[in-house]
Amino acid sequence: MDKRLERILPRVQKPARYVGGEYNEVQKDKRDVDVRFAFCFPDTYEIGMSNLGFRILYAVMNDLPGVWCERAFAPWTDMEAQMRAAGVPLYALESGDPVGGFDIIGFSVGYEMAYTAMLNMLELSGVPLRSAQRPSLAPLVVAGGTAMYNPEPVADFIDLALIGEGEEQLPELIALYRRAKGEGWDKPRFLRAAAGIGGVYVPSLYEISYNLDGTVSAITPQEGAPERVYKRAVSDMDRSRFPTKTIVPSTEIVHDRVTLELFRGCIRGCRFCQAGYVYRPVRCRSRELLARYGQEAIEDSGYQEMTLSSLSTSDYPELAGLCDDLAAFCGKNHVNLSLPSLRADSFSMELMERLQRGRKAGLTFAPEAGTQRLRDAINKNVTEEDLTASLRTAFAGGWSAVKLYFMLGLPTETDEDVLGIAEMANRAVHTWREYASNKNRPLRLTVSTSWFVPKPFTAFQWEAQIPREEYERRVKLLREAITAKAVTYNWHDGETSFLEAVLARGDRRLCAVLEEAHRRGARLDAWSDCFDLNRWLEAFSACGLDPAFYANRERSRDEVLPWSTISCYVSEDFLWRQRELAYASVTTPDCRTRCSGCGANVVEGGECYHG
Amino acid sequence: MGKLRLLFAKEGRAVYISHLDLMRTLQRVFLREGVALRHSQGFHPHPVLSIALPLSVGQSSRCEILDFETLEDLEGEELVRRLNRSLPEGLLARSCYVPVWPVRELEKLQCRVELLYDAGVRAGAAEAVKDLLSRESVVIRKRTKRKAMAELDIRPLLHSLEVREELGALALEAVVSAQNPGLNPALLAAAVEAHLPDLAPDFVRVRRLEALDKRGETFR
Numbered sequence: 014m015d016k017r018l019e020r021i022l023p024r025v026q027k028p029a030r031y032v033g034g035e036y037n038e039v040q041k042d043k044r045d046v047d048v049r050f051a052f053c054f055p056d057t058y059e060i061g062m063s064n065l066g067f068r069i070l071y072a073v074m075n076d077l078p079g080v081w082c083e084r085a086f087a088p089w090t091d092m093e094a095q096m097r098a099a100g101v102p103l104y105a106l107e108s109g110d111p112v113g114g115f116d117i118i119g120f121s122v123g124y125e126m127a128y129t130a131m132l133n134m135l136e137l138s139g140v141p142l143r144s145a146q147r148p149s150l151a152p153l154v155v156a157g158g159t160a161m162y163n164p165e166p167v168a169d170f171i172d173l174a175l176i177g178e179g180e181e182q183l184p185e186l187i188a189l190y191r192r193a194k195g196e197g198w199d200k201p202r203f204l205r206a207a208a209g210i211g212g213v214y215v216p217s218l219y220e221i222s223y224n225l226d227g228t229v230s231a232i233t234p235q236e237g238a239p240e241r242v243y244k245r246a247v248s249d250m251d252r253s254r255f256p257t258k259t260i261v262p263s264t265e266i267v268h269d270r271v272t273l274e275l276f277r278g279c280i281r282g283c284r285f286c287q288a289g290y291v292y293r294p295v296r297c298r299s300r301e302l303l304a305r306y307g308q309e310a311i312e313d314s315g316y317q318e319m320t321l322s323s324l325s326t327s328d329y330p331e332l333a334g335l336c337d338d339l340a341a342f343c344g345k346n347h348v349n350l351s352l353p354s355l356r357a358d359s360f361s362m363e364l365m366e367r368l369q370r371g372r373k374a375g376l377t378f379a380p381e382a383g384t385q386r387l388r389d390a391i392n393k394n395v396t397e398e399d400l401t402a403s404l405r406t407a408f409a410g411g412w413s414a415v416k417l418y419f420m421l422g423l424p425t426e427t428d429e430d431v432l433g434i435a436e437m438a439n440r441a442v443h444t445w446r447e448y449a450s451n452k453n454r455p456l457r458l459t460v461s462t463s464w465f466v467p468k469p470f471t472a473f474q475w476e477a478q479i480p481r482e483e484y485e486r487r488v489k490l491l492r493e494a495i496t497a498k499a500v501t502y503n504w505h506d507g508e509t510s511f512l513e514a515v516l517a518r519g520d521r522r523l524c525a526v527l528e529e530a531h532r533r534g535a536r537l538d539a540w541s542d543c544f545d546l547n548r549w550l551e552a553f554s555a556c557g558l559d560p561a562f563y564a565n566r567e568r569s570r571d572e573v574l575p576w577s578t579i580s581c582y583v584s585e586d587f588l589w590r591q592r593e594l595a596y597a598s599v600t601t602p603d604c605r606t607r608c609s610g611c612g613a614n615v616v617e618g619g620e621c622y623h624g
Numbered sequence: 625m626g627k628l629r630l631l632f633a634k635e636g637r638a639v640y641i642s643h644l645d646l647m648r649t650l651q652r653v654f655l656r657e658g659v660a661l662r663h664s665q666g667f668h669p670h671p672v673l674s675i676a677l678p679l680s681v682g683q684s685s686r687c688e689i690l691d692f693e694t695l696e697d698l699e700g701e702e703l704v705r706r707l708n709r710s711l712p713e714g715l716l717a718r719s720c721y722v723p724v725w726p727v728r729e730l731e732k733l734q735c736r737v738e739l740l741y742d743a744g745v746r747a748g749a750a751e752a753v754k755d756l757l758s759r760e761s762v763v764i765r766k767r768t769k770r771k772a773m774a775e776l777d778i779r780p781l782l783h784s785l786e787v788r789e790e791l792g793a794l795a796l797e798a799v800v801s802a803q804n805p806g807l808n809p810a811l812l813a814a815a816v817e818a819h820l821p822d823l824a825p826d827f828v829r830v831r832r833l834e835a836l837d838k839r840g841e842t843f844r
């Protein structure tokens with residue numbers, strides 16, 4: 014171990030997260046390796062190691078001969094201070110080698126609030142932040158993940174973005190890199206060639222021009238770059254890699270368990286949900302394979318908890334059967350099975366009862382909106398009756414802790430919708446009084462609201478986020494309407510959601526703001542103890558930009574959206590139609606009931622549902 | 625079915641695993657290998673695993689002791705082989721056997737404390753440290769569990785000491801009390817810092833070398 018590192022580790026909290034060496038960590042002999050990939054997660058070890066996508070791609074890349082993929086995470090503030098003071102650069106956990114010396118530095122970016130952590134990791138690696146300041150091929154800086162569907166706010170920093178699920182184009186990109194390295198290509202030549210790989214977006218090959226009002230007037234591809242970059246997606250989940258032999262951290266992480274990925278995509282089509290649109294269509298793993306993977310992963314890891322994960326797990330066609338398949342093995346080995354996201358329907362409740370086997374952990378439901386009208390507008394197909402019936406089952410079955418999630422500021426929301434949330438909470442209390450099997454255990458009902466953030470590639474990508482004062486007024490309205498003592502009301506602080514709204518639909522001019530905010534100390538913005546909105550507001554004014562232009566402005570149908578070079582196959586026409594239906598409070602059936610022709614079926618090479 | 629004792633080393637990158645995380649890690653290692661352990665009775669049954677003397681984070685050891693009970697009869701050597709293929713880097717099973725002596729007989733620890741000096745060891749440093757730690761009493765101030773400061777005389781807990789000068793370091797080889805009360809060998813360095821500020825080291829490395837019984841024989 015590096016001597017300087019040895020000296021600083023005793024001074025930081027939880028040093029185990031900075032050393033690697035965990036069970037199943039991949040070690041390779043450097044003599045057999047010609048491409049070294051530093052896989053960076055712009056958040057802490059505990060968060061990054063809990064990310065299934067990160068683990069999948071780690072396995073995919075390390076399967077490639079000659080490629081060694083190693084991990085790096087954002088150090089917590091105490092560690093960062095020690096590293097800077099001691100002159101220790103960011104290093105990869107597997108080899109301990111400095112990230113700056115790798116061939117490729119790849120970021121997995123799931124959320125916009127991680128952007129400054131990304132810049133900070135580059136800085137800690139001693140790598141110039143801007144792509145233009147890095148003339149040579151190595152290190153190549155790439156980024157993928159859900160946030161990269163709109164890579165414009167980081168366009169000047171990265172050399173290229175990987176759009177979609179990564180496991181498809183990463184091996185192709187690495188192969189091209191190997192060839193470029195072997196043949197001594199310069200960076201521009203490599204980038205031009207990389208732009209030819211499906212799902213690879215090279216920002217420097219697009220010229221952006223602006224109108225006087227600050228909107229984008231045109232995006233012009235240069236040097237043969239494609240007009241549109243389409244996402245890559247796995248078409249057959251049974252042939253996609255699922256790592257059952259995966260790193261088991263020696264220190265506690267956020268999701269310290271086996272995560273079994275049942276399917277990608279979601280049939281529901283909630284109009285606010287970016288994941289629901291960009292991961293279309295639904296692609297399932299077969300039940301037999303999942304049962305086998307689950308058992309193998311438990312046996313290899315020694316974990317005693319397994320979660321069945323997907324965007325809407327209860328929509329897995331053979332969920333009950335899969336649970337039966339897993340139950341015997343899990344029961345014998347004292348493994349707890351859990352479902353993360355629960356729909357409020359009777360099927361899910363029954364399953365929950367079976368899985369929990371007497372343990373009554375808290376239940377969480379997300380009706381998202383307080384009235385049927387607004388739920389119809391956002392296409393959240395949950396009725397009040399569904400919820401009441403589920404709660405009845407829950408309370409009768411002995412559950413007493415229930416959380417309900419809502420959003421404030423959804424398009425078309427009125428005060429009636431806000432007050433509807435309080436009414437739902439009150440009715441839930443009534444249901445408890447009538448049906449609770451054990452009234453000695455007091456009801457704990459938590460209502461949480463977040464501030465709606467319009468995201469690209471959703472039906473609401475053209476919407477304005479409501480102004481902060483208005484959001485706060487609605488919070489107050491709701492707070493005063495919730496009277497029952499058993500109900501606790503939590504609301505999100507608005508500052509983070511505001512910045513998220515700015516960054517989510519930002520354009521390339523935000524790169525300067527990011528750089529400035531980072532210079533002013535922005536680091537781990539996803540953590541409230543580190544986040545400071547003022548720092549950002551100062552950065553905006555230093556750059557002469559108005560954050561409200563991005564967050565609080567409604568876009569017109571014909572505006573050139575900064576992310577319009579990129580496509581997840583769901584057509585803009587479809588999204589616009591969904592928006593119109595939202596304003597009419599008309600629902601769209603789920604994909605299994607009827608195809609609505611969004612355009613994502615090309616991933617499956619035709620129809621999304623067969624038979 | 626039987627009580628077993630595992631002698632293991634904790635070195636390299638594994639020295640940063642905290643005691644609590646180590647317990648969790650070892651539990652998983654047994655599960656990985658399909659070794660069924662006896663569980664406690666009660667509402668939340670958990671496997672009965674106990675580590676004799678929890679090691680401070682950052683210190684290494686070649687003589688850690690873990691007691692556990694398996695539900696089947698298992699052969700020690702075979703178990704060592706299996707555990708070693710499932711342990712994270714830096715944890716090494718050395719031997720496994722049916723314990724004869726209870727852990728309370730583990731009275732002393734032989735340790736090595738390295739005081740590192742980046743600018744080289746001063747002339748006479750070894751003698752000065754040796755003299756200090758041979759005094760009748762060596763009092764240091766130490767933070768108690770309640771975060772208050774308390775005075776502690778470490779001298780009665782130090783049973784033998786050799787000080788050697790090495791390249792850029794003083795190596796203290798000491799035998800200290802293991803428990804009731806025990807002496808964390810890092811406090812030998814703290815004593816040097818407190819009483820010989822000129823010899824305050826730039827860094828301290830601590831390693832447990834051997835577990836001893838009251839006669840000073842190897843404890844197993």
Ligand code: SF4
Nearest residue numbers: 294604608609611621
């Ligand atoms: S093409 Fe049809 S079935 Fe497929 S995802 Fe789009 S709407 Fe759903």
